Amino acid sequence: MSNPATAWQTFLISQGAQFNPQGEASFPIGKASAQLFDLSGNGLIAISGADSQTFLQGQVTNDIKLLAQGAQFNGYCTPKGRLLALFYTFTVEDVIYLQCPRALVPDLVKRLRMYVLRSKVVVEDASERLYSLGLTSDALASTLTGLPADPHQLAQTELGTLIRLADADTQQRAQLIVAADQAETVWQSLRATFTPSSTAHWEALEIQAGIPQVYPATKEQFVPQMVNLDALNGINFKKGCYTGQEIVARTHYLGKVKRRTLLAQLPKTAQVPLAGDTLQDAQTQDAGQLVRVAPDALSGGWWVLAECRLEAKEAGEILWQGQPLLFKELPYALP
Incomplete structure (x- = not known):
């Protein structure tokens, strides 16, 4: 008896999908107003x-x-x-x-x-x-x-x-x-x-x-x-x-909560950022960790949700492997 997940992936491959080792489907890049x-x-x-x-x-x-x-x-x-x-x-x-x-x-x-x-x-x-x-x-x-x-x-x-x-x-x-x-x-x-x-x-x-996630690494x-x-x-x-x-x-x-998850971007990097990666402040002290990461198709960089010490963010840059996070506005207000 075939595994249903394997059968589903086989079907999607017939529809043009490719799968990475994490089981994520990718399709040929193209602009579309409605996506599946x-x-x-x-x-x-x-x-x-x-x-x-x-x-x-x-x-x-x-x-x-x-x-x-x-x-x-x-x-x-x-x-x-x-x-x-x-x-x-x-x-x-x-x-x-x-x-x-x-x-x-x-x-x-x-x-x-x-x-x-x-x-x-x-x-x-x-x-x-x-x-x-x-x-x-x-x-x-x-x-x-x-x-x-x-x-x-x-x-x-x-x-x-x-x-x-x-x-x-x-x-x-x-x-x-x-x-x-x-x-x-x-x-x-x-x-x-x-x-x-x-x-x-x-x-x-x-x-x-602004939707966080918990993974085995976190x-x-x-x-x-x-x-x-x-x-x-x-x-x-x-x-x-x-x-x-x-x-x-x-x-x-x-x-007041001293650590929050914030929306940010990272530029294109040689290494792939991963959920659970540590973040540093300008003094290379712990400043938090990455919560969720995905490629930014437009820039070639990354969209990230980053859990940060708010005090460290207010004091200066937050860094991932020396690269500063470019913070964006969350789509909701924090209490």
């Missing part, structure tokens, strides 16, 4: 059962009861308040899905199952059951039938579950969740309007939208506020106890 992206690098954890909402309420930073109002960001912390994962969380047919990088999913499934105990909850890796596609356009609402009006709102369409995402630059964005056995048909249908584009470009749009490196999870409405300070809650609440109530 393979996001199968996103993993999905499915939480189902009568006690699923109560169970998750004690695990993550946001109020799971509010999922009825739309998708939400969530942090999953250690008891010391350090992030093991960042989830984009949504509900489809009474199942709660936690979306994060696929490489994190196996360990997270094992960890979550440890806390189920006698609860009526099933925790499963759903990464091969459902695939994610990304869609962008400067006029997406007129291109895509059924697109919700506001970010993080969901709609059930004939193609799958459609989630409106935050815009990036001038691009309106959405994510489509499709059943794995329908993915090829849906892709072909969308190609009538959307041009396949490289996953790396989607990553750049995510960065421009697990347990950040308290949620350090990656702006509060600014993204990913922390609910009234919901009650969850793992790491005491540290997260203390950070919130005892003063």
